[in-house]
Amino acid sequence: MPDTHHPQRADSVLLTIAERLTGMTDITAALEAVADDIARLIPFTHCDICMLDRPGWVVSHEVGIRTRWSRASSRIDNAPIRDLLLGRCEDMLTDDATQDPRYTFDGATCEPILNHRLRSRVNVLLKVKGKTVGTLNLSHSDLGLYDADTVTLARRIAAVLAPWFHILHRADRTRRASGSSDEGLRRGALELTQAMEQERQRIGMGLHDQTLADLSRLLREVTGDTPLPREQLADRLRETIDDLRRIIDTAVPTLLELFGFAHAVRVHLERSADAGTTLDVTDLTEGGPDRLDPTVRTALFHITQEAINNATRHAGAGAISVVVDRPSPNALTVTIRDDGCGIPATPARQSGLMHMRTRARLISADLDIRADHGTVVRVTLRASA
Structure with a gap:
């Protein structure tokens, strides 16, 4: 079978x-x-x-x-x-x-x-x-x-x-x-070979920066003077496994480099969302993100990816939309909107939000996260950036 x-x-x-x-x-x-x-x-x-x-x-x-x-x-x-x-x-x-x-x-x-x-x-x-x-x-x-x-x-x-x-x-x-x-x-x-080599480097960085750090923290919590209770340990392991699966899901092959921002976002949405979730990806810029510097485009994609993960894994969203727009000649925005339960005031795990904010700062982008019948995440890139 x-x-x-x-x-x-x-x-x-x-x-x-x-x-x-x-x-x-x-x-x-x-x-x-x-x-x-x-x-x-x-x-x-x-x-x-x-x-x-x-x-x-x-x-x-x-x-x-x-x-x-x-x-x-x-x-x-x-x-x-x-x-x-x-x-x-x-x-x-x-x-x-x-x-x-x-x-x-x-x-x-x-x-x-x-x-x-x-x-x-x-x-x-x-x-x-x-x-x-x-x-x-x-x-x-x-x-x-x-x-x-x-x-x-x-x-x-x-x-x-x-x-x-x-x-x-x-x-x-x-x-x-x-x-x-x-x-x-x-x-x-x-x-294909060049794209895969670049992706291997990205995977290595992701494993080092995120998964290795999470596993090291788990080891300290398991071997410390007051080990974690079994249920908390299981929850932490599930989170680490989810992060590792996220790295793997974006590894094959580099859809972003080969086929563009909107297609890569659409594929990630389809892979991440539960059956029955309403999904929509709209690019009003005719490929605007694909004309950005590759490093900026990659960071923009990972911010979008993390917002989608929050909507599918934590918010229980039934509808998720991603809209790429150019509200003015000097700005490009990516807006991720969902109808889920929203982000708690004090989320139990903040690494995803921290990654989004860090990536936004690295590319001099504005990141706005707000509640509106769910959650709206908007990334804005200015021409000066």
Whole structure:
């Protein structure tokens, strides 16, 4: 069964997947490199990545079983996952694809499903900057193996794979169009490698500055003359684990550098919020944060990230919105608004608020946190900064 009961293990596997993809220049080899890791989370008989190619056509790359899907490009209208590719749904799940008319309609290229009896299937979108670039498709010969938890886990895997395979596919198209054997692939791989190296440095700083300090404090409290009660110790450990997971969640791969501020914020919102939470990200500046100095943009993103974490983990928010605006020619604002219970007058744990204020000071930004039917956090950057 899919490994949905150990979120820390899933985080570790997802980080491993991102590490394996570093430096890859061939899209099929990249899929083969991470196939075993994907199977650790979701067992499969067949796995394929389907990428949108020229208008109306898709190309597939597969592992597990070699089928006609990867031998030639196919028309979207004939793809068993056409409902996904045409935007009719966000995911597809079935106990038996061989009997499901969504997969075996008249004219569908469904021979692999029938010939290899690929019954259980889960299909989720690959998205970059909110735009569909392809799908991740997992199949198993056993009946009824996948469920709603599998869909959630497959979406997490897809979020890691999407930017890597998008760039590799673009490089592959460039190579095919130009006839240059490796130049396009090398360019794409170089972009990914440089971005991942920068992210590794950021992760190291985060682990040193936050997680190591928290663990050291816990050690002192456990070994001191008056050790913490069991329940308080468990609460502190959960907080530290949440912080570590936050670092891991933002590590794969550097969505901010590759695909921009608004997309990175949207992905973090979707990963952090509970099902049913209303989410909205609006950029009224047409990419204003992405024209900032990279250091300033990164700090702005982490402040936004922390405000989102407070809303999802502590305030019980049912609706969260992020708006990027330019209220005047000399100012840029990011406003995070939620309808949760607000921030207590004396919060039990203030490290998140301290991090937000410190980051704001470092980039000479104004940080305003106030109550308004929930919490409103506004970061303002002036032209002088």
